[in-house]
Amino acid sequence: MSQAAQAISADSEFDRDTSVSLRAPGVYDADLSEGWAILSAVNGGYLLAIVARALRDALPHPDPFTVTAHYLTPSKPGPAVVRTETVRTGRSLATGQASLFQYEPDGTEVERVRVMAAYGSLDSLGDDVRTLVKPPVLPPPERCLGTEDGPAAFPDDSGFSRRVTVRLDPATAGWAIGAPSGKGEMRGWFSLADGREPDPLSLLLTVDAFPPTAFDLGLKGWTPTVELTTHIRGLPAPGPLRVFVTTRNLAGGYLEEDADVWDSADRLVAQARQLARAPRETRVPGAR
Known part of the structure; x- marks a missing residue:
């Protein structure tokens, strides 16, 4: 059995909190756990993993190759339904689309996320790799900064921060003490707090798990994702992941973030770009 075909543990x-149950052909019930919320909003990467799990069940190929999500309204913990549609099926790729809905108090469905994705089989890809990008050089995890290094630096105000282990390179964590670098970069180590090894579905969470790069630009506050596209490039090896997130342009109240994810075997296993709304012009004390 390939890593991508492993059963829910x-x-x-x-795995438990991204599980879906088939209600009818193409229709899946889910429950959005408050454990993956940041303040009152559910994390976008977690939502993407739920939708991707439903699409994996609906399509004939096991692995997400590319997933594009548009976030339409903020998601809240509670019941949800994912409606999927197969767009095209081929021998090596299948394309599908899906939407995640939640319910208003009167029972009206509200669309939260709309996704278009292509699925294939990652373990059937060739070994030819030609890349100019290198994994980020990071201090060892024990010399990086996590939630235990002080509530002022990493407020433990959400279930999300207790379910992932993010350890930031101190060189990109100056924002936490009022000294952002102005470079718009985040680098560090990532793993799931319960020790679950990475796979294609958890990579969809990984690319949206780090603090917003806006913090390193001297801004602080909610940075909602408008659109997120993720490319899964390979099955990750066991072990912690290295993540490098950067933004090169903030204009008109919006910024882009590019994320690269490397596995323990030094392979680039995921890439992502998102457009997000920048926080209000609330400066971090000491910002340049």
Whole structure:
């Protein structure tokens, strides 16, 4: 059995909380856990993993190759439904689309996320790799900064921060003490707090798990994602992931973030770009 085909583990909180149940052909019920919320909003990468799990069940190929999501309204913990549609099926790729809905108090469905995705089989890809990008050089995890290094730096105000282990390179964590670099960069280590090893679905969470690069630009506040596209480039090896997130342009109240994810074997296993709304012009104390 390939890594992508592994069954949902009862020991993995991520697997339990991204599980879906088939209600009718192409229709899946889900429950958005408050454990993956940041303040009152559910994390966008977690939502993407739920939709991707439903699409994996609906399509004939196991692995997401490219997933594009538009976030239409903020999602809240509670019941949800994912409606999928197969757009095209081929021998090596299948394309599908899906939307995640939640319910208003009167029972009206509200669309939260709309996704278009292509699925294939990652373990059937060739070994020819030609890349100019290199994994980020990071201090070892024990010399990086996490939630235990002080509530002022990493407020433990959400279930999300207790379900992932993010350890930031101190060189990109100056914003936490009022000294952002102005470069718009975040670098660090990532793993799931319960020890679950990475796979294609958890990579969709990884690319949206780090603090917003806007913090390193001297801004602080909610940075909602408008659109997120993720490319899964390979099956990740076991072990912690290295993540490098950067933004090169903030204009008109919006910024882009580019994320590269490397596995323990030094392979680039995921790439992502998102457009997000920049926080209000609330400066971090000491910002340049």
